[in-house]
Amino acid sequence: MTTETQQSTDGGGVATSGETLTVTDNRTGRTYEIPIQDGTIRATELRKIKVDDDDFGLMTYDPAYMATASCRSAITYIDGDRGILEYRGYPIEQLAENSTYLEVAYLLIHGHLPSRQELDEWDHMITIHTFVHENVKEFMQGFRYDAHPMGMLLASVGALSTFYPEASAIKDPEVRYTQVIRLLAKMPTLAAFAYRHNRGMPYVYPDNDLSYPANFLSMIYKVAELKYNADPRLERALDVLFILHADHEQNCSTSAVRSVGSSQVDPYSAIAAGVAALYGPLHGGANEQVLRMLRRIEHKDNVPDFVKGVKAGNERLMGFGHRVYKNYDPRAKIIQRACYDVFEVTGTNPLLDLALELEKIALEDEYFIERKLYPNVDFYSGIIYEALGMPVEMFPVLFAIGRTAGWIAQWLEMIDDQEQKISRPRQIYTGPRGQQYVPISER
Numbered sequence: 001m002t003t004e005t006q007q008s009t010d011g012g013g014v015a016t017s018g019e020t021l022t023v024t025d026n027r028t029g030r031t032y033e034i035p036i037q038d039g040t041i042r043a044t045e046l047r048k049i050k051v052d053d054d055d056f057g058l059m060t061y062d063p064a065y066m067a068t069a070s071c072r073s074a075i076t077y078i079d080g081d082r083g084i085l086e087y088r089g090y091p092i093e094q095l096a097e098n099s100t101y102l103e104v105a106y107l108l109i110h111g112h113l114p115s116r117q118e119l120d121e122w123d124h125m126i127t128i129h130t131f132v133h134e135n136v137k138e139f140m141q142g143f144r145y146d147a148h149p150m151g152m153l154l155a156s157v158g159a160l161s162t163f164y165p166e167a168s169a170i171k172d173p174e175v176r177y178t179q180v181i182r183l184l185a186k187m188p189t190l191a192a193f194a195y196r197h198n199r200g201m202p203y204v205y206p207d208n209d210l211s212y213p214a215n216f217l218s219m220i221y222k223v224a225e226l227k228y229n230a231d232p233r234l235e236r237a238l239d240v241l242f243i244l245h246a247d248h249e250q251n252c253s254t255s256a257v258r259s260v261g262s263s264q265v266d267p268y269s270a271i272a273a274g275v276a277a278l279y280g281p282l283h284g285g286a287n288e289q290v291l292r293m294l295r296r297i298e299h300k301d302n303v304p305d306f307v308k309g310v311k312a313g314n315e316r317l318m319g320f321g322h323r324v325y326k327n328y329d330p331r332a333k334i335i336q337r338a339c340y341d342v343f344e345v346t347g348t349n350p351l352l353d354l355a356l357e358l359e360k361i362a363l364e365d366e367y368f369i370e371r372k373l374y375p376n377v378d379f380y381s382g383i384i385y386e387a388l389g390m391p392v393e394m395f396p397v398l399f400a401i402g403r404t405a406g407w408i409a410q411w412l413e414m415i416d417d418q419e420q421k422i423s424r425p426r427q428i429y430t431g432p433r434g435q436q437y438v439p440i441s442e443r
């Protein structure tokens, strides 16, 4: 067998000495040395592996991106084995304990914690952009009385691009910044309008004297009172939930934002793609399934039988397991604690006791230990949303408000990344070739 080693180092792959992968193509006997950088090889390096000059070159096949990094990112770090989540290097536990959602949004978007003055300006700018054009309100009022609030949010975020046509100038940093502020500011307004529509209640305009979470609660719950003052414990719990959902690196909706945004469309359209992805039950809808499951189990005494059924493969324990976390999801721990603060105000929810019992039994069981199945963020978030008075259809909407900061940060990072181009995967074609068209009368 002839062995011809080809050094393959272009395409930006700068490997430190010894950090290479040697591949032998048994079809040709040629050997290739591919640089390894940051634990990855560039898929385009494989294109150099050809049978002959006409060959397109080798590709990778990776449905669902199980082992493909699509970007370099300095925003969110996850160590799934250790249960670590950090935004810009700051542990989620510290941010949930000490920060506010708007400060976390600043951190994610700017890359550093703001000074007092920077934070005050940021809060002020977001607060004064909370109102939407009256036509946006009228547009939303055109939905059917029972429209799903997530569908309304998806459509209305997309519609904002028609109100701000200048947003298409995505290369202009100033224009871009204005849209960032608008998106963060208007998302809760659109979400609350969608909720009120669903309830057949008049939409409530933003109250710019209130904090970000308190204003949202006011737009949701205000009825005839002149001013709605949310309980500070509920306001804080909601802010913590927004913080916990603010980013989670390259998940389905964030990848959708990046992929659609790579066409250089305006940010409202790109974020609408993120909302659409989050609408799906495998992404933004698992917490609803947890609530349904707990209601079905009904009583602690039924937990052992339920777990037996899960182990027999009859169903899944919803809110358990994660593609990335093979340890306790750090967000689940924080939400579990926050539940108690909320219950101080709202009174206890028996579903929490049931969830705790289920968690205890599952965590001691060999089936779950072996498979490294731990509670994820959704195990407790539904319980807390319900305690805040939210119907299940609003769960993904609340998720979307929090995730907006992450979507924006990731979109901005992508725009400035010189390596990114329009997103365009390859395929393995499996259909027929060379068919001859037959007129319909002869078929």
Ligand code: ACO
Pocket (backbone or CB within 6 Å): 282, 283, 284, 286, 310, 315, 316, 317, 318, 319, 320, 321, 322, 323, 324, 371, 373, 376, 377, 378
């Ligand atoms: N209950 C019971 N068994 C489970 C569960 C579960 N919740 N999750 C995984 N398993 C088992 C699988 O049956 C499989 O067992 P096997 O090896 O004997 O076949 C093994 O654990 C590995 O599971 P996979 O499905 O391969 O893991 P994957 O990484 O593809 O799935 C997922 C991750 C989708 C989150 C899964 O754990 C699940 O369905 N969980 C319940 C739904 C849920 O809570 N989703 C929310 C995720 S967090 C979020 O999106 C914000």
